[in-house]
Amino acid sequence: MKYLVILESPNKITKVKAYLEQAFPNHNFIVKASMGHITELAIKNQKYALGIDLETMTPVYNLLETKKDTVKQLHELSKKVDKVILATDPDREGEAIAWHLQEQLNCKNKAVRLIFNEITEKAVKEAFAKQSAINYSLVNAQQARQMIDRIMGFKLSGLLQKAVNLKSAGRVQSVALKLVVERELERKEHNKLEYWTIKQEYQNGNDIELFLNKAKQEIVKEKVINSKTLADQILNELSNKLVVKEIMIENFSKNRYTPFTTSSILQYASVMLNFPSERTTSLLQHLFETGYITYPRTDSVRINDDFVLDTYEYIENNYGKEYVGSYKPKKLGENAQDAHEAIRPTNISLTVEQAKREIGNHSEFMLYELIYNNTLFALMANEVGKKYRVLFENNGYICKMDYKKYTFTSYYDLQEIALNSFDYQFEIGQILNLTTEWLAEQNFTKPNARYTEPNLIKKLEIEGVGRPSTYATVMKTLINREYIKFEKKSIVPTDNGIKAYTILQKYFANIINEKYTSEMEDILDHIADNKINKTEYLKLFYKNFILDYSNATNVIFKDSIKCSKCQIGYIIQRKSYKGNLFKACNNYPDCKNIVS
Known part of the structure; x- marks a missing residue:
C-alpha cells in the first residue's frame, strides 16, 4: 500500500520515514510536514468579526496564507495514495491540526490518526499497528478553548485599549498578571516586625x-x-x-527526584540552567522532534514499564544491584492529567557522554543532561x-x-x-x-518575595491556571506587552501592568481569577471527555461574559462623548508614538476621527 504520512514538524521526517520503512518494507511511505497549524479563526470577516458565529457558537476558519502552497501539495499527494496518516502531535492542538488537514484535503474516507509519544522505532511501529480515527471530543475541547480565548482576548483587549490605551488582556495572562501585581501590593503593605x-x-x-x-x-x-x-x-x-x-x-x-512534567522542567531549567521558559519550550520541542526525549507537554509523572525495566537493568549493570530503585509514580495533583507519560530520555543507554557528541546545540545538550540525570536518579534506590x-x-x-x-x-x-x-x-x-x-x-519579618519565573509557573500550576504548555507564551506576552519586567530574576509589575490589573479587577474580578480559570480548565477537560456539550457551554459562557462586558463599557464611558463620525466609539485622550497627547475616537482603527 501507499501512504501519505503528515507530521507537524519537518525535523521528524527523516527518522519517522526510516522507522516506517524498516518496520514495513512492503509499504511505500511519503512523509511530509504541515509546519504546525494550517488554519486560523477568521479575522476581519465582515459577518463574523471574531471568527465565530456567535449564534451557533461555530468557529469560522481561514486557511493561513502561508500554508496555501503546503496544503495544495498535500492535497495533490493525498489523491495518489491509499491512506493518509495524520501523525500530528499527541494533544488537543495536534488533534485539531489533524482534523483541519482532513477537512482541507477532503480525505476523510482514507484518513487515519497515528499517535506516538516518542520518536523511536518501537513507538512508531506500535502506533502504526493502532491506527485510529480522529477524536472529535478533543477537537471540540480545542475549539472551545480557542473560541473562549478569542472572545475574552479580543473583547477585553479592545476595552483596555479604548479605556486606557493599553495593549492586551487574556484568560490566562491576566490571571498571571493578577498574581504578580497582588504580590507587589502585599509587599508594599507589609508591616515589618x-x-x-x-x-x-x-x-x-x-x-x-x-x-x-x-x-x-x-x-x-x-x-x-x-x-x-x-x-x-x-x-x-x-x-x-x-x-x-x-x-x-x-x-x-x-x-527526592521525580520525573519531569512540563511545569517542573520549566522550573528546573530556569533555576539550574538560567533558561527562560520560552527558550526551554523551544529546546524541548526540538529534542522531541529529533528523537531524544518523549513528548514534552505533559502533566504526568508516570513512566512506562518497559523503560523502567530497561533503566533498572542499566543501573544494575553500571552501578550495582543495591542502586536499583522501586519506582512508584507519585500521585498526580488535582488539576493534572495523565494523557502522556513524564518527560524522559527515549533511550537510557544514550548516556550524557554519548549525547554530548551527538547533540550539536550546547543548550539542547544541557537540557538533555538535566532530563537524563533526573530520570536516572528517579529510578534509583532511595x-x-x-x-x-x-x-x-x-x-x-x-x-x-x-x-x-x-x-x-x-x-x-x-x-x-x-x-x-x-x-x-x-x-x-x-x-x-x-x-x-x-x-x-x-x-x-520580610514580605513574601517577588515571584521569579519558575515560582510564578509553579503557582500557576498549583492553582490550575492554564496548562503548562501555555506558560512560556504567557510569560512572553506579559513581557512584550510591557506589563511586567525583570529586576535581576524577580518579576515586577510595570505601571501599565498595574493599570491593566486595576481595570480588569474592577469590572471582571468574577472571571479574572484563579478559581474561575481553573474551573474552566476542568470544563475543557470534560468537553474532551465528552461529558459536557461544547456548544451549550459556549452559549452560556458568552451570555454571562457579554453582560459583564456591556456593564463595564457603560460605566467606563458614561461621561465620555460619543464619536460623531462613527456613532460607535467614544472620544478619549490618547498618546502618539512620540508621546504627544491628543483626543480621538477609541474605535480606532475602524474609525480614525481625531478631535484635537
Missing part, C-alpha cells in the same frame, strides 16, 4: 538553637523574642552547660538514614539541634554533592560543656 534568635555553633557547622517552649511561656509570649531587652534577659539566664533531655529519632527512606532532634535543658530553657545520619546515599554517590551526615553519640542525661558564647541576632 522585629524578632530575635539565640543560638551558638556546636560542631561542624551545626547550631544549637533556643527552642521556645511552655517552660518560659510567661516570658516569651507567643514564642517570639520581640525586643533586645528580652533577648538580653534570656542571654543572662543561659549558661554554657546543657543537659540532654530527649533524643527523637526518625528513619527516612526517600527519593537515600536512607535517620533524622535526629536532640533537646537540651539550660536553666529552664529548652534548646534543640537537628541533624541527619545517612546509611545509604544512592544517587548522591554519582554527584559531586557534599552531604551533611553526622554521627553524634548523645545519651539522655549527658552534660555538654560548650566553649562558645550564645549569640543573639536581631531579625525583621
Whole structure:
C-alpha cells in the first residue's frame, strides 16, 4: 500500500520515514510536514468579526496564507495514495491540526490518526499497528478553548485599549498578571516586625538553637523574642552547660527526584540552567522532534514499564544491584492529567557522554543532561538514614539541634554533592560543656518575595491556571506587552501592568481569577471527555461574559462623548508614538476621527 504520512514538524521526517520503512518494507511511505497549524479563526470577516458565529457558537476558519502552497501539495499527494496518516502531535492542538488537514484535503474516507509519544522505532511501529480515527471530543475541547480565548482576548483587549490605551488582556495572562501585581501590593503593605534568635555553633557547622517552649511561656509570649531587652534577659539566664533531655529519632527512606512534567522542567531549567521558559519550550520541542526525549507537554509523572525495566537493568549493570530503585509514580495533583507519560530520555543507554557528541546545540545538550540525570536518579534506590532532634535543658530553657545520619546515599554517590551526615553519640542525661558564647541576632519579618519565573509557573500550576504548555507564551506576552519586567530574576509589575490589573479587577474580578480559570480548565477537560456539550457551554459562557462586558463599557464611558463620525466609539485622550497627547475616537482603527 501507499501512504501519505503528515507530521507537524519537518525535523521528524527523516527518522519517522526510516522507522516506517524498516518496520514495513512492503509499504511505500511519503512523509511530509504541515509546519504546525494550517488554519486560523477568521479575522476581519465582515459577518463574523471574531471568527465565530456567535449564534451557533461555530468557529469560522481561514486557511493561513502561508500554508496555501503546503496544503495544495498535500492535497495533490493525498489523491495518489491509499491512506493518509495524520501523525500530528499527541494533544488537543495536534488533534485539531489533524482534523483541519482532513477537512482541507477532503480525505476523510482514507484518513487515519497515528499517535506516538516518542520518536523511536518501537513507538512508531506500535502506533502504526493502532491506527485510529480522529477524536472529535478533543477537537471540540480545542475549539472551545480557542473560541473562549478569542472572545475574552479580543473583547477585553479592545476595552483596555479604548479605556486606557493599553495593549492586551487574556484568560490566562491576566490571571498571571493578577498574581504578580497582588504580590507587589502585599509587599508594599507589609508591616515589618522585629524578632530575635539565640543560638551558638556546636560542631561542624551545626547550631544549637533556643527552642521556645511552655517552660518560659510567661516570658516569651507567643514564642517570639520581640525586643533586645528580652533577648538580653534570656542571654543572662543561659549558661554554657546543657543537659540532654530527649533524643527523637526518625528513619527516612526517600527519593527526592521525580520525573519531569512540563511545569517542573520549566522550573528546573530556569533555576539550574538560567533558561527562560520560552527558550526551554523551544529546546524541548526540538529534542522531541529529533528523537531524544518523549513528548514534552505533559502533566504526568508516570513512566512506562518497559523503560523502567530497561533503566533498572542499566543501573544494575553500571552501578550495582543495591542502586536499583522501586519506582512508584507519585500521585498526580488535582488539576493534572495523565494523557502522556513524564518527560524522559527515549533511550537510557544514550548516556550524557554519548549525547554530548551527538547533540550539536550546547543548550539542547544541557537540557538533555538535566532530563537524563533526573530520570536516572528517579529510578534509583532511595537515600536512607535517620533524622535526629536532640533537646537540651539550660536553666529552664529548652534548646534543640537537628541533624541527619545517612546509611545509604544512592544517587548522591554519582554527584559531586557534599552531604551533611553526622554521627553524634548523645545519651539522655549527658552534660555538654560548650566553649562558645550564645549569640543573639536581631531579625525583621520580610514580605513574601517577588515571584521569579519558575515560582510564578509553579503557582500557576498549583492553582490550575492554564496548562503548562501555555506558560512560556504567557510569560512572553506579559513581557512584550510591557506589563511586567525583570529586576535581576524577580518579576515586577510595570505601571501599565498595574493599570491593566486595576481595570480588569474592577469590572471582571468574577472571571479574572484563579478559581474561575481553573474551573474552566476542568470544563475543557470534560468537553474532551465528552461529558459536557461544547456548544451549550459556549452559549452560556458568552451570555454571562457579554453582560459583564456591556456593564463595564457603560460605566467606563458614561461621561465620555460619543464619536460623531462613527456613532460607535467614544472620544478619549490618547498618546502618539512620540508621546504627544491628543483626543480621538477609541474605535480606532475602524474609525480614525481625531478631535484635537
